[in-house]
Amino acid sequence: MNPTIELLKSHRSIRKFTDQPIGTELLHELVRAGQGASTSNHVQACSIVRVTDVAKRERLAELAGGQASVSGCAEFLVFCADMKRPMEAAARAGADVVAGMTEHLLVSSIDAALLAQNVAVAAESVGLGLCYIGGLRNNPQEVSELLELPDQVYPVFGMAVGYPAHQPDVKPRLPVEAILFVNRYDDSRTAEQVAAFDQTMHDYYLARSSNNKSSSWSEQLKPLFTVKLRAHMKEFLNKRGFGLR
Amino acid sequence: MNPTIELLKSHRSIRKFTDQPIGTELLHELVRAGQGASTSNHVQACSIVRVTDVAKRERLAELAGGQASVSGCAEFLVFCADMKRPMEAAARAGADVVAGMTEHLLVSSIDAALLAQNVAVAAESVGLGLCYIGGLRNNPQEVSELLELPDQVYPVFGMAVGYPAHQPDVKPRLPVEAILFVNRYDDSRTAEQVAAFDQTMHDYYLARSSNNKSSSWSEQLKPLFTVKLRAHMKEFLNKRGFGLR
Numbered sequence: 255m256n257p258t259i260e261l262l263k264s265h266r267s268i269r270k271f272t273d274q275p276i277g278t279e280l281l282h283e284l285v286r287a288g289q290g291a292s293t294s295n296h297v298q299a300c301s302i303v304r305v306t307d308v309a310k311r312e313r314l315a316e317l318a319g320g321q322a323s324v325s326g327c328a329e330f331l332v333f334c335a336d337m338k339r340p341m342e343a344a345a346r347a348g349a350d351v352v353a354g355m356t357e358h359l360l361v362s363s364i365d366a367a368l369l370a371q372n373v374a375v376a377a378e379s380v381g382l383g384l385c386y387i388g389g390l391r392n393n394p395q396e397v398s399e400l401l402e403l404p405d406q407v408y409p410v411f412g413m414a415v416g417y418p419a420h421q422p423d424v425k426p427r428l429p430v431e432a433i434l435f436v437n438r439y440d441d442s443r444t445a446e447q448v449a450a451f452d453q454t455m456h457d458y459y460l461a462r463s464s465n466n467k468s469s470s471w472s473e474q475l476k477p478l479f480t481v482k483l484r485a486h487m488k489e490f491l492n493k494r495g496f497g498l499r
Numbered sequence: 500m501n502p503t504i505e506l507l508k509s510h511r512s513i514r515k516f517t518d519q520p521i522g523t524e525l526l527h528e529l530v531r532a533g534q535g536a537s538t539s540n541h542v543q544a545c546s547i548v549r550v551t552d553v554a555k556r557e558r559l560a561e562l563a564g565g566q567a568s569v570s571g572c573a574e575f576l577v578f579c580a581d582m583k584r585p586m587e588a589a590a591r592a593g594a595d596v597v598a599g600m601t602e603h604l605l606v607s608s609i610d611a612a613l614l615a616q617n618v619a620v621a622a623e624s625v626g627l628g629l630c631y632i633g634g635l636r637n638n639p640q641e642v643s644e645l646l647e648l649p650d651q652v653y654p655v656f657g658m659a660v661g662y663p664a665h666q667p668d669v670k671p672r673l674p675v676e677a678i679l680f681v682n683r684y685d686d687s688r689t690a691e692q693v694a695a696f697d698q699t700m701h702d703y704y705l706a707r708s709s710n711n712k713s714s715s716w717s718e719q720l721k722p723l724f725t726v727k728l729r730a731h732m733k734e735f736l737n738k739r740g741f742g743l744r
Contacts, residue, residue: 255528258503258624262532262617282675283500287507289672291616292631295723296716298673307682336678339686343693344724347717356736356743357636357729363605364655367612371536372507375620379503386537391602402683410609427534428543430527433581437552438647441584448588471541472592478540479589484602488744491601498601498743499733 261378266424268383269323271416276328276382284415287376291368299362300369301336303401303409304329310400317396318389318412328416332390332397333370335362337495338406353406354497366410377415387412394490405495423462426454448472506623511669513628514568516661521573525625529660532621536613544607545614546581548646548654549574555645562641563634563657573661577635577642578615580607582740583651598651599742611655622660632657639735650740668707671699693717 285302293299305311308325314332315324324330337358345351370386377384388411390397397409432447452470459467492498530547538544550556553570559577560569569575582603590596615631622629633656635642642654677692697715704712737743 255532256624258506259528259532259621261503262621263535265535265537267537282679283504285675285679286672287500287504289675289678290508290510290669292510292512292619294631294633295719296670297720297723298678301678301680301684303680303682303684305682310682334684339677339689339693340720341724342689343697343717344720346690346693347715347721349721349725351724352727353724355728355730356733360608360636360655360732361633361723361728363608364612367609368616371613371616372620374537375617376504376507379501386539388539388606391605402685404684404686407684410605424535425541427531430530430534432584433534433543433546434527434530435546435548437548437550437555439546439548439579439649439652440647441649444584444587445591448584448591452588470592472588474540475542475585475589476592476594478542478606479586479596479598480594482597483600483606485600487605488601 262375264424265378266422267385268418268420269385269414270419271327271383272419274328274417276415280380281329284373284376288369288373291372293365293368294361297340297361297365299336299340300366301334301339301407303332303334305332313400314390314397314412317393318387319392321387321389323385323414324387324412327414331413331415332401332409333366333411333413334403334407335359335366335410336407337362338404341406354495354499356498359491359496359498363410370411370413373413381417382415383418384413384415387414391484391487394487398494408491408494408496422464426458507620509669510623511667512630513663513665514630514659515664516572516628517664519573519662521627521660526574529618529621533614533618536617538610538613539606542585542606542610544581544585545611546579546584546652548577548579550577558645559635559642559657562638563632564637566632566634568630568659569632569657572659576658576660577646577654578611578656578658579648579652580604580611580655581652582607583649586651599740599744601743604736604741604743608655615656615658618658626662627660628663629658629660632659636729636732639732643739653736653739653741667709671703
């Protein structure tokens with residue numbers, strides 16, 4: 255189609271990086287590209303903590319569930335939903351602030367995600383690779399303390415960025431017709447589409463260049479739903495000022 | 500830097516569109532580019548409702564708070580957080596499903612945002628313009644009924660897409676140093692940075708090519724915090740199966 259669309263379609267998570275550094279100037283350019291993303295009512299409710307400290311990197315790698323890419327990447331960025339900055343700005347301008355609405359959680363989490371995805375695209379456009387690290391939400395309280403995050407700020411996910419030392423296969427996605435509906439949500443064909451995609455993923459897992467296994471999409475999803483997934487999140491968010499009210 | 504990064508940095512919301520249609524083939528290509536984005540544990544927790552029905556478009560424009568771009572764009576897409584498809588897939592594979600965790604809300608909302616931002620970048624790369632419509636969350640229950648969204652699915656935001664009929668200025672963003680911290684969150688300079696940015700936005704609002712006003716960033720933020728912002732969201736999400744537990 256065009257080089258940008260080809261880039262978007264060729265994304266794969268990179269978890270092994272060369273020793274080549276990124277450099278602060280390029281990193282700032284990636285963040286500026288990130289900031290170009292849409293932001294709800296211009297609220298700009300995202301902050302990033304760039305973690306260069308080796309001990310903090312190693313601790314974050316543990317807190318994320320033992321992910322070597324966190325310590326082994328050129329740059330590790332923690333994308334934070336940040337309602338503190340806009341709230342305090344509004345308060346200084348005279349607003350009598352009402353904090354902690356569920357909507358504030360959504361606005362700031364979505365703002366962080368839009369900005370991060372632009373950073374990801376920008377990074378890949380200059381030959382870098384990356385992996386989102388949702389595992390920071392395994393231990394969000396400890397991550398928050400380590401990075402001295404105040405109330406109204408929480409770590410949504412991390413991103414390990416660097417020059418790729420491997421080139422994994424692009425993982426298949428559901429067909430467009432399985433996720434794109436017209437005028438109404440109609441999942442009458444979903445079970446059939448998922449069965450076909452399970453076969454696609456089964457073949458992919460057997461054939462891919464590393465970490466082969468016999469599995470399927472549905473099989474891989476089971477652990478996400480058979481436990482109370484990150485059951486600490488509600489209490490954590492409430493405690494940190496995202497009152498879910 | 501390179502054309503992709505220039506594209507990311509030149510985003511502006513487009514709210515007026517020509518009559519030129521997009522075409523289903525190109526639309527599907529944009530969605531495929533969207534699907535290339537990262538997805539938490541490959542859960543692919545996003546569905547899109549493409550609204551072509553004129554009456555539904557007009558109703559959505561009202562529900563979003565009277566936004567003419569919703570009815571006046573070539574394509575209007577409603578991005579939905581969708582935990583129904585992966586949950587039911589896991590259940591069919593034998594999982595004893597635990598639904599409605601706060602973490603499920605985060606995973607699916609973030610998945611939807613990452614996918615949407617890739618669609619946005621892809622659209623702009625072929626000369627289209629777009630505007631996110633968070634206003635759908637003004638009336639999420641009515642939107643859900645109109646589009647027949649089932650439980651475990653909610654409308655995160657809409658996106659109006661089409662060929663631009665205006666070319667607004669690019670809105671300034673906070674400087675990189677105001678949002679990028681190193682090793683720890685340190686907002687000791689934030690008040691000063693925001694004051695400078697208030698001046699930047701004041702000058703921008705006075706000088707921009709349309710809709711001039713005398714305001715600042717902090718002034719514009721006040722309405723987001725002086726009311727219980729979208730106070731219905733918690734009850735709505737609970738009712739729709741995102742139990743916030």
